[in-house]
Amino acid sequence: MRSEWTAAWVAVLLLASAPAGAADAPLPVRIRLLQGSRQGTPGLPPGLEDLRGQLSTTAYVRWEQAGEVQATMVPRKPVSVALPDGGAVAVTLVESRAGAATFEVSAPASRTQSRVTVAPGKRIVQQVTAERGGSAWFVTIKAGG
């Protein structure tokens, strides 16, 4: 009888902890730092082709990738992406669960903070600096690597 109760409670505890464990699961994330310019010859490097659909919605016509960070992120542990001007952007995985991941992007240079929930495979494109001289810096975040 005692063993049956023990087994039942162990099952309850395991099941109760399952959703919490899934919510804190590490998530491979690809973060790219881009510079977008209004002037110059329009162009999109081959490495940014997957972003064409999103980047083409903006008024910036020339794009270049300046950096990339690939990390296995865990919730509430920010990843810092350095900007050429000495600043940095902090990307934090707020929550990761089946079918959705929530990221927080803190960009002190533009005094902007966002919290976006996306499905796996989708990308976030966020401007992280104000425009200067016709160009601005962006980060793209893709959950799932």
Added chain:
Amino acid sequence: MKCAGAAPLLGSRPGELDPVEDALLSAHLSTCDGCRARQADQEAVARVLEDGLLLEAARRDFTGFADGVLARIPASAWRGAAPTGPMERLREFLRRHRILAVASALAPALAALALYLYIGQTTGPGPSELAIEVTSEDLAAVVLETSDGPVILVGEGSDGT
């Protein structure tokens, strides 16, 4: 068989002797008057004792004997005794319905598992973004929704471009 050998066998109860001893004793008694007389004496004494014991027992009243014995046995010693307190009654119920008890314990867990799996299935491939919240101190923020995901722009203009 001689008298010395027959003496220990005298007064034996029916069936107590094996067939050989019984045959030897019967043969001896048929030829020995002394042993036959001792045998008769012992049988008479046994009858008197038996009658006396029965008579003595008959004088006692055993009407409440069984009830008295049962009354002196503590209730806790009874395997099937009726439980007294609520916890004892619960324990007794669980002991008698083990499968029901385990099923009761597992039911919420299974329900939670089913809900978890259901939520996991329903949150599969869905909209590109489920929730967007942007705060900017002094720049206008614009969110463009595309099939690949959101584009968040900031700038002096209202459209961020």
